[in-house]
Amino acid sequence: MRAVLTLLAACLLAAPIRAQDAVTTFPAPGTERQVLTLDTATDLSAFEPLIRDFQRIAPDVTIRYREFVTNALFQQARGECYAERAGADLVITSSVDHLVVLSNAGCALAHRSPETLAAPGWTRWRDEVFGFTFEPAVIVYNRALLKPEEVPRTRLDLIELMREQPARFAGRIGGYDIARSGIGYLFAAFDARNALIYGRLIEGFGRTRLLTRCCSSDLIEELGKGELFIGYNILGSYAYSAQKAGAPIGIVIPHDYVLALSRGVMIPARTRQPDLAKRFLDYLLSQRGQRVVQQEAFFFGLNGSVPEGVEAPPGGLTSGMLRPIVIGPGLLPTQDRAKRERFLREWQNALQGAEPRGLQ
Amino acid sequence: MTPRGPSLYGRLAGVITVVLAIGALVLGWAAWLYARVAADEAYDRLLVGAALQIAESVATEPGRVTVDPPISAFETLALATDDRIFYRVTDPAGDSLTGQDDLASARKQDRPGREPVLADGTYRGFPVRIVTLGRYVTGPGVDGWVEVTLAQTRLARLDLARDLTLKSLLLVLGMSVLALVALLLAVRVALRPLQAVQAAIAARDPKDLQPVEIEAPREVAMLVDSINHFLGRLAERVGGMERFIADAAHQIRTPLTALAAQVDLLSTESRADRRRQQTARVRERIEQLGRLTSQLLSHAMVIHRREVVQLGPVDLVPVAQAALKEAVPLSLDRDIRVVFEPAEPSLVIRGDRVSIGEVIANAVHNAIRHGAPGLLALRLSRDGEEAVVEIVDDGPGIPPADWEEVVKPFVRGDSEAAGSGLGLTIVADVVLAHGGRLTFRQDASGHFVVSLRFPLLSPAEDAKALTEDAA
Numbered sequence: 103m104r105a106v107l108t109l110l111a112a113c114l115l116a117a118p119i120r121a122q123d124a125v126t127t128f129p130a131p132g133t134e135r136q137v138l139t140l141d142t143a144t145d146l147s148a149f150e151p152l153i154r155d156f157q158r159i160a161p162d163v164t165i166r167y168r169e170f171v172t173n174a175l176f177q178q179a180r181g182e183c184y185a186e187r188a189g190a191d192l193v194i195t196s197s198v199d200h201l202v203v204l205s206n207a208g209c210a211l212a213h214r215s216p217e218t219l220a221a222p223g224w225t226r227w228r229d230e231v232f233g234f235t236f237e238p239a240v241i242v243y244n245r246a247l248l249k250p251e252e253v254p255r256t257r258l259d260l261i262e263l264m265r266e267q268p269a270r271f272a273g274r275i276g277g278y279d280i281a282r283s284g285i286g287y288l289f290a291a292f293d294a295r296n297a298l299i300y301g302r303l304i305e306g307f308g309r310t311r312l313l314t315r316c317c318s319s320d321l322i323e324e325l326g327k328g329e330l331f332i333g334y335n336i337l338g339s340y341a342y343s344a345q346k347a348g349a350p351i352g353i354v355i356p357h358d359y360v361l362a363l364s365r366g367v368m369i370p371a372r373t374r375q376p377d378l379a380k381r382f383l384d385y386l387l388s389q390r391g392q393r394v395v396q397q398e399a400f401f402f403g404l405n406g407s408v409p410e411g412v413e414a415p416p417g418g419l420t421s422g423m424l425r426p427i428v429i430g431p432g433l434l435p436t437q438d439r440a441k442r443e444r445f446l447r448e449w450q451n452a453l454q455g456a457e458p459r460g461l462q
Numbered sequence: 463m464t465p466r467g468p469s470l471y472g473r474l475a476g477v478i479t480v481v482l483a484i485g486a487l488v489l490g491w492a493a494w495l496y497a498r499v500a501a502d503e504a505y506d507r508l509l510v511g512a513a514l515q516i517a518e519s520v521a522t523e524p525g526r527v528t529v530d531p532p533i534s535a536f537e538t539l540a541l542a543t544d545d546r547i548f549y550r551v552t553d554p555a556g557d558s559l560t561g562q563d564d565l566a567s568a569r570k571q572d573r574p575g576r577e578p579v580l581a582d583g584t585y586r587g588f589p590v591r592i593v594t595l596g597r598y599v600t601g602p603g604v605d606g607w608v609e610v611t612l613a614q615t616r617l618a619r620l621d622l623a624r625d626l627t628l629k630s631l632l633l634v635l636g637m638s639v640l641a642l643v644a645l646l647l648a649v650r651v652a653l654r655p656l657q658a659v660q661a662a663i664a665a666r667d668p669k670d671l672q673p674v675e676i677e678a679p680r681e682v683a684m685l686v687d688s689i690n691h692f693l694g695r696l697a698e699r700v701g702g703m704e705r706f707i708a709d710a711a712h713q714i715r716t717p718l719t720a721l722a723a724q725v726d727l728l729s730t731e732s733r734a735d736r737r738r739q740q741t742a743r744v745r746e747r748i749e750q751l752g753r754l755t756s757q758l759l760s761h762a763m764v765i766h767r768r769e770v771v772q773l774g775p776v777d778l779v780p781v782a783q784a785a786l787k788e789a790v791p792l793s794l795d796r797d798i799r800v801v802f803e804p805a806e807p808s809l810v811i812r813g814d815r816v817s818i819g820e821v822i823a824n825a826v827h828n829a830i831r832h833g834a835p836g837l838l839a840l841r842l843s844r845d846g847e848e849a850v851v852e853i854v855d856d857g858p859g860i861p862p863a864d865w866e867e868v869v870k871p872f873v874r875g876d877s878e879a880a881g882s883g884l885g886l887t888i889v890a891d892v893v894l895a896h897g898g899r900l901t902f903r904q905d906a907s908g909h910f911v912v913s914l915r916f917p918l919l920s921p922a923e924d925a926k927a928l929t930e931d932a933a
Contacts, residue, residue, distance in 0.1 A: 206546045208586055228544045295533070431540040431547050435533045440551070440560035444530055 124169045128153050132161030138378050140165060141179065141190035143172040143197065143284065144365065145319060148343060151398035156385050163378065171316055172284030176200040179370060183209035188372040191379040196337065197284025198233065198366035199433035205230040206434060211369040213380045217387040222404060224428040225364040231429050233364020234386040235339065235400040238419070239289045240412070241354040242333040242341045244325050248352075255413070256358040257299050260334065264306035271310045274331040276321045279314035281446050285363065286314075289335040291436045291445065292361050292427060299358075303334075304452040312453055325351050335361070339400035342409055346401075355408065357415040359423045364404065366429060474649045475642075482638040489634045490627065497626035501619040502591065505542060509593045510578045512538045513612040516551065520608045522601030527553045527608055529560055542618030548585050549613065554599070554606025567611045568594035574607035588615045655682040663689070671697035695769075702765055710758045717754065721747045760824065761888045764817050768895045771814045775919055778809040778818070778842055778849050785822035786840050790830065798830070798838050805843035811916040813896045818916075821892040822851060825912055828885040829855040837909065844918065848898070851914040859910025865902045889914065 126146055130136075142149065146169060153165050168190070170178060175195050182189035183204060195201060204210055210230035218232060225233030241260065243253055254260040264271055278286020294300045313330060315321045318340040324330045326349035333341075341353050367386060369379045385391045396403040406419040415423060427433070435441055515535035521528050529551045539547050550561035568581035578595040585592075590613040597608045655678040662674050673690035724747060728740045783802060790800050811818075822840070829838055839854040860868055869890035889912075890900045898916040905911050 206548075208546070208588060228546075430543065431545070432533060432537045434547055435531045435536045438531045438560050440529050441531055444528065 126167045126169070128157065128165040128167065130162050130164040131157050134164045135162040136375060136378050137164045137166060138375065138382060139168065139189070139191045140382075141168050141170065141175055141193050143170050143175040143195040145340060145343075148339060148399050149194070151394050152386065152391065155390070155394045156382060159385070159390075160381065171282060172197040172200065173282060176203075176284065179204055179209065180207075182370060182372060183207065186372060188370075188374050190370055191373045191375050192367055192369055192382060194365065194367045195284065196237070196363060196365045197288055198231065198363065198427060198429050199288055199436045200284055201231040201366040201368045202227060202429060202431065202433040203437045204370075205368060206431065209368075209371050211371050211373060211376055211379070213369060213383055215380070215384050217384040221387055224426050224430075225404065227430045231366050231368050232383065232387060233366050233404075233429055234391070235363075235365040235395055236402045236404045236406070237363045237365060237400055238338040238355050238402060239335040239361040239363070240338040240341055241356060242322065242325050242336045243352050243354070244328050244331055245350045245352045247328055247331045253352060253354060253413075254332065255354055256356055257303060258358065260332070261299075261302050261306050263332075264310045268309050271331060273311050273313055274329075275307065275310050276313040276315060276324060276330040276333045277307065277335060278318075278321070279316050280449060282316045285318075285337060286335065287442075287445075288363070288427060288433075288436060289361055290449065292425065293335070294445070296359070304449065307334075308452045308454060314453075322349065322351070325349070337363070338402055338412070342401045342412060345411060352413070353411070354413045355415060355419065357423070359425050360415070360419065362419075362424055362426045364426070364429065365400070471646075471649060471653060475646055478642060478645045478649075482642055486631075486634050486638045490631045493630035493634070494623065494627045497623040497630070498619070500626060501622040504622065505614070505619050506580055506591065506593070508538055508541060509591060509612060509614055510580075510595070512536070513549075513578060513593045513595050513610050516549065516612065517595060517597040517608070517610045520551070520597050520599060520610075522599050522604045524601070525603040527559060527599055527601075527604055529608070531560065539612075539614055542614060545617050546588060546590075546615045547613070548590065550611045552609045552611075554604065554608065559608075561611075565611055565613060566592070567609060568592040569609075574609055583613070585613055590615050591619065652679075655679055656685070659686055659689070671700065699769055706758075706762060706765065710762075713754055713758060714751070717747055717751045721751065757824070757885060757888070760820050761891075764820055764888055764892050767814050767817050768892070771817075773812045773814055773896075775810050776813045776815045776818055778811060778851060778916070779804045779807065781815055781819050782822050782840055782842055782851055785819045786826055788819075789823040789826035790838070796835065798836060801837070801839040803839060803841040805841065809842055809844060809849040810919045811849050811896065812919055813916065817892050818896070821889045821914070822853075824885050825853045825889050825914065828889075829853050829857070829910075829912070832857060832860075839909075845915070847918050847920075848915045849918050851916075853912045853914075854905065854909045856909050859904065860902060862902070868902075869900060886912075 146167060149167070153167065157163060157165065172195050175193065176197065179190065179193045179200070180203075181187075184207075193201065193204070201210070205228055210228070212229040214229045218226060218229060221232055221234075241254055252263065254263055264275065278289070280287040280290045293303065313324075315324070318337050321330065321333045321336055322341055322344045325333050326344060328350075338353065338355065341351065345351050345353060367383060369376065369383060373379050386395070392404065396407065401409045406424070408414040408419055417423075512535040515538070516529065516531045519530040519532050521530075531549070531551070536547060539545070548562050548565050550563065550565040550567075551559040553559050562585070565585055566583060568579045568583070570581075572579075574596040576596055576598070578593050581592045581594075583590055583592050592611060592613040594609060594611040597610070599606065599608050655676070658676055659674065659678065659682065662676055666674075671693050673693055674686055676686055678686050721744065724740060724744050728737065728744060731737045731740055782804070786800070786802055826838065826840065835857055837854070837856040839852075841850075841852040841854060843850050843852070868886050886900070893900045893914050893916070896916050898914060901913045901915065903911050903913070
């Protein structure tokens, strides 16, 4: 799987316009009557339990799962929309700003049901874009390489660490390549709203030559292997999944403020099977779907529950430090091309000296 | 049973309801127009504010312009939660710096400027409100207007307008219902006096022709007045009839009793000469009774005509002449000189030709019967504004002491003379009904004069009346 992904990403680098998708098919357990195509920027391992569970209640549905990196998925979905071509039946991505842009451009189909209306207000926009997970941005560290008292619990801790021991952490701190990872860009853009902390953070990243990667999985793998000491702003769900699978990593939900994302799902306006797509969407938001999301797929609940083994702020996640990435028009400027260009340029300037090693 | 039109109450209720409904519709439409303007104004402010924020983020770098649309601008617009946002920033050369390249400016022809220009339009099929404003930038290699165009769909505006309209409609409807209830109550209260009149009349004894006395508002008082006027005339007529019937009964009973007595006498009389004498008496009584009857009938006719007949212009001269002819029998038992002396060729009054003829005849008749041994003159003359008809005879006349009494029913100047007291009563009645008067006098040569004085028609009225008559 990962090989396919990295291959895909490599292709993207070479020819970033047209993405080759990695397709996994989940044949209908019963007699196939319908085929649902999901275009996603989500690790299959995380999403698979949801597909399996859905097929238990809809055994006649075959599901095609096409996996992209976030930016490629965005281009794919936008291309289909602007060319008025039918493609995916559902688009699922952690880069909810992409979905907001698509919905703003009229690329989404509205859906209103008891399930969608029950979702928290910040996780939905225009009855077109819905968040179905709760995923905090966390600090991940290698338990063997960091003494417990060294573990950064706030961004200031991390800044201090980088300032005090630049040599020790040089090339040992990892983060998303925000030019390619939509979620990395989104988290960075929201971090940047806290200008002071953000400035010192990327200054520190520049000093320690931040390692950037396209995807959570790469970062988490390197953290587990001990190639990276600390990963910043990693999606908590993936990190926890790895931890659960035995990776020697620790997870800290920052104690100063917590960026939280709700992974988005949207039905493209040109879907061939709106009813089936709505059914799957309702399933994701239903109590049954949410139970799977929380217990098997993404581990954190929209209710703010934190799984065992994750170091949460003392007051829990419900406190005022939570900064949810609200799904709505407020996400449009993060995808403004001038703003994005400027932001990326500043990021690159700040990280000068940190050579992106590309993908492996 | 009078034919029943639709109820006044129902009709008023209907009219009021229709007026209020039309009013509510018009107000609702006005509210919708106003609400749309108000909603546009409210959201336009946000839109312009957001566009200004974007314009503020425009900066120059050597050779180029940069823009960094602030998040706050979009969060401002996100107050319209569900609305789509499109924008475009162009550099002085007109090339897009960011946003949707195909978004059209709200500015039509005029030159770029700082003032925001608002317009309605569509983008990608969505109806949008567009604002365009400019910011002048100068810097190394850069000089000119940067234009910010910002568009937002209209969902929130429509929602607000709908909401405002609905609320004002509810108000209008509430007020209409209140007004309807109030007006219906008011109508009911206003109609109550009519019910009171109805109840008062219904509760009345059929014989009671007294005026209805009800305190009523001005509008209804007119109705009550009409009813009272009608009741008054009815009472007058009924009174007249009752009087007349009593008169007539009395008048006829007396000679009948006498006649019966004489017939009794006649039946027991054996002597032929006495018998002849008795028979002559009976005949005389019967003649008297006949006269009385015809007088009563003429009185009844006169009374009836007074109530019924419309008055018209009457020339007294021919009427008097005809009456004289009719009243003077062809053969008289004595030699009387009958003279007709009209002093004017014509004397026009407003009156009832038949009644007037009747009373002149009556007066002449009276004169012949009660006196006039040798002369009977009928003179017509003008006395100022009055036409005067004088019946002159050389008989004893009526003693001045009886002049007042003689015009009342049942009183005869000479209680012994045969005939009825009704003659002059009728004359007096009719003359009075014509706005005239009846007088008696002795003239210079000692003749007895009965004068009937009628107000003359003025020449203008005369002409008018005659043309009316001709028409």
